[in-house]
Amino acid sequence: MTEENNTAPLEGKFIVLAVTGGIASYKSIELARLLTLDGAQVQPILTQNARAFVQALPFQILTGHMPIEAMFPIEGGRHPGDMPHISLTDRSDLIVLAPATANIIAKFARGMGDDFVSTLLLSAKAPVIVAPAMNPRMWANPAVRENVHLLRSHGHLVMEPGAGRMARAEEGQGRGRMPEPSEILTEVRRLLLPEPDLAGLRLLVSAGPTREKWDAVRFLSNRSSGIMGFALASVACLRGAEVTLVSGPVSLPDPPGVRTIRVESTDEMRTAALNAWKNMDAAIMAAAVADFRPANPISGKQKKESGSASIELERTPDIIAEMGHKKGNRVLVGFAAETDNLKENALDKLRRKQLDLIVANAVSGEDDAMGSETSRAHLFDASGAEEAFPLLEKHALAEFILDRVAKMWEKNR
Numbered sequence: 001m002t003e004e005n006n007t008a009p010l011e012g013k014f015i016v017l018a019v020t021g022g023i024a025s026y027k028s029i030e031l032a033r034l035l036t037l038d039g040a041q042v043q044p045i046l047t048q049n050a051r052a053f054v055q056a057l058p059f060q061i062l063t064g065h066m067p068i069e070a071m072f073p074i075e076g077g078r079h080p081g082d083m084p085h086i087s088l089t090d091r092s093d094l095i096v097l098a099p100a101t102a103n104i105i106a107k108f109a110r111g112m113g114d115d116f117v118s119t120l121l122l123s124a125k126a127p128v129i130v131a132p133a134m135n136p137r138m139w140a141n142p143a144v145r146e147n148v149h150l151l152r153s154h155g156h157l158v159m160e161p162g163a164g165r166m167a168r169a170e171e172g173q174g175r176g177r178m179p180e181p182s183e184i185l186t187e188v189r190r191l192l193l194p195e196p197d198l199a200g201l202r203l204l205v206s207a208g209p210t211r212e213k214w215d216a217v218r219f220l221s222n223r224s225s226g227i228m229g230f231a232l233a234s235v236a237c238l239r240g241a242e243v244t245l246v247s248g249p250v251s252l253p254d255p256p257g258v259r260t261i262r263v264e265s266t267d268e269m270r271t272a273a274l275n276a277w278k279n280m281d282a283a284i285m286a287a288a289v290a291d292f293r294p295a296n297p298i299s300g301k302q303k304k305e306s307g308s309a310s311i312e313l314e315r316t317p318d319i320i321a322e323m324g325h326k327k328g329n330r331v332l333v334g335f336a337a338e339t340d341n342l343k344e345n346a347l348d349k350l351r352r353k354q355l356d357l358i359v360a361n362a363v364s365g366e367d368d369a370m371g372s373e374t375s376r377a378h379l380f381d382a383s384g385a386e387e388a389f390p391l392l393e394k395h396a397l398a399e400f401i402l403d404r405v406a407k408m409w410e411k412n413r
């Protein structure tokens with residue numbers, strides 16, 4: 001990230017990241033990166049068994065802190081202070097246990113201290129976030145359920161593991177996957193940032209593609225998955241905003257707490273978005289709206305014998321430009337999906353449509369953002385200043401975009 005415009009919400013916060021011995025421990029390297037990117041000082045600690053899965057070096061390089069791996073001083077160092085399990089817990093604002101094995105969950109719940117991580121947890125003063133990761137049969141085990149229940153009753157935040165593909169494909173859809181690093185980041189922010197910074201903000205988000213009807217069964221559309229818009233809507237909602245989401249056809253469920261309006265065509269999206277815009281403070285238009293539609297859609301199904309080989313297209317209405325004209329001092333953010341001349345095209349769009357910020361990403365090649373869980377985005381503001389982000393999960397990118405929206409909204413109030 002460039003220094004300019006950089007916000008670091010977790011600046012000044014000291015977080016202990018404890019990594020235990022599961023397959024998902026490689027994901028904690030990404031978590032260390034996200035927490036550091038967010039401004040936190042991160043002290044990694046690894047169990048001996050975690051070291052069977054990951055090396056200490058990436059944690060050291062990403063956080064700038066030497067990971068602690070043992071309870072007692074070992075030859076070669078890696079052991080700051082006399083009683084680091086006490087001094088670290090004195091200093092820490094938060095402890096994140098990710099991934100948390102069934103073993104550490106049991107030790108933590110029952111008050112055991114037979115290694116550095118469990119002993120540190122015994123003397124913890126700060127809140128603890130537990131991000132479990134294990135085989136679904138282990139997660140379903142009654143002893144594990146009981147330990148999780150105990151930890152929750154002790155006031156610790158035990159996140160729900162995700163469903164979906166596990167290390168062993170035959171485990172099917174049971175729960176056990178470690179929550180994604182970006183979801184853990186959201187929980188960290190929620191715990192450490194006392195006031196939800198978007199409370200009072202009325203935010204419109206658009207997501208997904210639109211479908212432009214050609215005949216009774218066929219349409220023109222694009223590859224947009226809606227992941228970016230849905231991530232923005234749910235993160236904004238967690239940060240206290242009152243969110244209206246207008247989405248084209250996607251296969252994602254309604255985000256909890258968000259007013260979701262489902263539409264199909266550009267015309268329907270335009271009506272819903274312009275109606276909602278009247279009562280909003282800000283809008284982030286992440287939908288990939290069709291630029292063209294069939295000029296003469298057919299009511300029945302076009303027979304292949306009688307059909308013409310070409311479809312005449314016409315321009316669709318430009319929703320965000322219309323919103324830009326009625327913007328006043330509200331915040332309007334657009335997206336630019338480009339295959340070439342990213343910067344030039346994004347800045348041109350920003351100016352033509354009177355946007356405050358544009359999120360530009362490539363939609364071809366290796367970093368193709370469309371339909372993907374990740375994006376390598378560039379942000380440009382009205383002064384032309386650029387901020388380039390590394391490849392990020394869209395959920396994490398949503399946090400950074402919303403930081404900029406929060407700042408602009410604050411300034412306009």
Ligand SMILES: Cc1cc2nc3c(=O)[nH]c(=O)nc-3n(C[C@H](O)[C@H](O)[C@H](O)COP(=O)(O)O)c2cc1C
Nearest residue numbers: 020021022023047049050101102103104133134135
């Ligand atoms: C290949 C492999 C993968 C493992 N993955 C997990 C896991 O995802 N979750 C878990 O709870 N235990 C897992 N285990 C078992 C733990 O590594 C084992 O219980 C260990 O004692 C945990 O130690 P720790 O909690 O001190 O790191 C795995 C073991 C092996 C051999």
